[in-house]
Amino acid sequence: MRYIGNKENLVDRIFLEMEKRNILGTSIFDVFSGTTSVAKFFKEKNYKIISNDLLYFSYVLQQAYISNNTIPIFDKININFESNMFEDRLSSVLRILDELPPVSGFISKNYTPDYTQNLDIPRMYFTTENGDFIDKVRIAIQEWYEQNKITKHEYYILIACLIETVPYYANISGVYGAFHKKWDPRALKKMHLKPINILINQHENQVFNSNSINLIKTDRNLQADIFYLDPPYNQRQYAPNYHLLETIAKYDNPVIKGVSGMREYTDQKSNFCNVNTAINELDDIVKYGNFRYLVMSYNSEGIIPKEALLDILSTYGQMSFVEFDYLRYKSNKRKSANKMIKEQLFFLEKKI
Structure with missing residues (x-):
């Protein structure tokens, strides 16, 4: 999924840097989980996973990828699964959903040109x-969920399939704060659901949809060998950039406004989008977090200066730092911008 700060292409390098410093364990807390790229990586390595994010669509992905630990069987859906022996059950259910007759609902009536003339x-x-x-x-x-035709995890898996499908057909540059005024060729393609990968490990993983510092302060049983932080780097809030995925996930018919049909997001603002509150919040996470190691991703254009991050983290234990070049997020269209940016990794072993 196209997502600002997505670590899908960086997590191998992050893990390599962790191994160099002998930062290992059996559990990890992905504090700002987003599209769950880091949580999925460590789940496949059989770490116990705790993950969290303020956005509900991220929570749906966490439920589907991280909390779920079984292959969905959809045994209450009236489908002849034996009719196609080469198709798994999830793909069969997605095919049924693909073939349903169209319905003009909240998304169509508010985010397509025919209904918004x-x-x-x-x-x-x-x-x-x-x-x-x-x-x-x-x-x-x-309807299937309310009629008890699917389990809770099957419910989240199916919504996750829809959420993962939508970006391939959305008429956007990468975020949903604005749309193209002309059709992107891919937005004109007929939509088909894409199955997600089902990941299974040997742990009872935990997922949350909460403010990270509130969670860390109030749940003193929340602990992991490693805390991984990938907070927002700049003043742009994530909620308005992904408001449409949030509405599809919740499907709650929200009051919307403006050219882009934005939903209210006051309760989903991150303190990491302001330099002063970001510094205070980071200090609280490190102070109150129950971990041995902390790994933090940031970048060279972040609003918190590198020196300030080093000062905060070094107060709490032994730390190290590395940075390397990577490709700038594609939705940034500034012609003068350097295509490369520096990923910054901070490593802390907390004093006991």
């Missing part, structure tokens, strides 16, 4: 056909 700028996030597709799938999943 009354606006000064009609919204072009999806074609009407794909908007109807999203609505029919999300409504069917909700």
Whole structure:
């Protein structure tokens, strides 16, 4: 999934740097989980995973990838799974959802141009056909769950499949704060659901949808060998950038406003998007966090100066630092911008 700060292409390097410093364990807390790239990586290495994020769509992904530890069987869905022996059960259910008749619901009526012609700028996030597709799938999943035709984990897995599918057909540069005024060729393609990978390990993993510092301060049983921090780096809040994924995940018919049809996100603002509150919040996480090692990802354009991060972390134990070049996030279209940016990794072994 296209996501600001996604560590999918960096997590191997992060783990290599951890191994160099003998930062190992059996459990890890992914404090700002986002698309769960880091949590998934460590789950596949059979770490016990704790993950958290303020955004609900991230919580859906956490439930599907991290909390779930079984292959979904969908035994209450009336499907002849034996009719296609080469298709797993999840793919069979997604095919049924694909083939449902279209429904014009909240997404289609608010984020496609045919239904928003009354606006000064009609919204072009999806074609009407794909908007109807999203609505029919999300409504069917909700109905199945309320009718006890799918389990809780099957419910989250199916929504996660929809969330992972949507970015491939959205008429955007990478985030949902704005849409293209002309159709991107991929947005004109007919939508089909993509199955997610089911990950299984040997632990009872925990997932949360909470403010990280509140969680750390209030749940004193929350502990892990390693805390991994990948907080926001700049003043741009994540909630408005991914408001549409949030609405698809919740499907709660929110009050929306503005050219982009933004939902209210006051309760989802991160303190890491302001330099002063970010410094205070980081200090609290390190102070109150129950861990042996802390690994923090940041970058050279972050609002907290490297020196300030080094000062905070070194107060609490022995630390080290490394940085290396990587490709800038693709949605940044500044022509003058350097294509490369420096990933900064901070490592702390906390004083006992």
